[in-house]
Amino acid sequence: MVMTIVDAHNISKTYAGNGQKTTVLHDISLRIYEHEFVAIVGPSGSGKSTLVKLLGLLDKPGRGTIKLFGETLPRSDKAQSRIRNEQIGFVFQDYRLIPHYSALDNVAVPLKIAGYSRGHQKKRAAELLKLVGLESVAHHKASQLSGGQQQRVGIARALVLQPKLLIADEPTGNLDSATGESIMKILRTIHSKLGTTLVVVTHSAEVAAQASRTITIRDGRVAGEQL
Numbered sequence: 659m660v661m662t663i664v665d666a667h668n669i670s671k672t673y674a675g676n677g678q679k680t681t682v683l684h685d686i687s688l689r690i691y692e693h694e695f696v697a698i699v700g701p702s703g704s705g706k707s708t709l710v711k712l713l714g715l716l717d718k719p720g721r722g723t724i725k726l727f728g729e730t731l732p733r734s735d736k737a738q739s740r741i742r743n744e745q746i747g748f749v750f751q752d753y754r755l756i757p758h759y760s761a762l763d764n765v766a767v768p769l770k771i772a773g774y775s776r777g778h779q780k781k782r783a784a785e786l787l788k789l790v791g792l793e794s795v796a797h798h799k800a801s802q803l804s805g806g807q808q809q810r811v812g813i814a815r816a817l818v819l820q821p822k823l824l825i826a827d828e829p830t831g832n833l834d835s836a837t838g839e840s841i842m843k844i845l846r847t848i849h850s851k852l853g854t855t856l857v858v859v860t861h862s863a864e865v866a867a868q869a870s871r872t873i874t875i876r877d878g879r880v881a882g883e884q885l
């Protein structure tokens with residue numbers, strides 16, 4: 659039986675600011691299954707980043723429920739943070755590394771949070787840097803790396819605790835097309851070799867064409883799906 663990795667039911671999100679409330683997601687329901695590679699596409703401002711932040715437990719929906727890995731989410735923030743750190747990898751368009759940390763120390767952050775020994779952190783982070791082809795810059799500061807290298811560090815960090823779900827929000831959005839393709843190649847390899855369920859938000863038709871399914875978001879609603 660195929661496991662349901664993400665089961666979102668009627669989720670809505672409203673932002674409040676300047677005395678105004680804006681609903682940016684309206685009753686979205688969707689499922690993502692184990693080993694899928696799903697692309698999320700749609701116009702700028704349609705709610706894609708808002709949606710994947712909810713699925714990745716970086717924010718909470720106003721209404722609706724999200725089940726991950728077949729289970730209802732725990733109520734406590736602490737328990738949710740633990741799931742976010744240990745079972746979900748999140749890759750950002752702007753990398754979000756700690757600039758004055760080395761590549762290795764950036765990759766080690768989730769291991770540190772999870773309480774692993776310094777020795778294990780170094781060993782495991784080095785393995786992940788090797789996986790993304792960056793062993794030669796392990797001790798360079800993140801701020802001294804190119805955009806493509808920083809994104810590979812971001813991917814290594816996202817994978818270091820072997821998450822079942824990897825979410826990438828426009829992972830190639832800040833990169834030239836050749837570098838972007840090298841990042842997609844790494845993500846495709848992770849998906850096929852490690853079997854990680856992959857969700858990629860993208861504006862690129864080329865990237866979306868690599869997915870097994872595409873979900874289109876328009877005005878905060880699921881506007882269509884394509885296999």
Ligand SMILES: Nc1ncnc2c1ncn2[C@@H]1O[C@H](COP(=O)(O)OP(=O)(O)OP(=O)(O)O)[C@@H](O)[C@H]1O
Binds near residue numbers: 702703705
């Ligand atoms: N923290 C916030 N506070 C208020 N409004 C927000 C916030 N984050 C996003 N929005 C609004 O929610 C809507 C959806 O934004 P979102 O970032 O999810 O779109 P997107 O589809 O990811 O767009 P893009 O393709 O440009 O990244 C936009 O109108 C945006 O202005």
Ligand SMILES: [Mg+2]
Binds near residue numbers: 706707708827
């Ligand atoms: Mg976005």
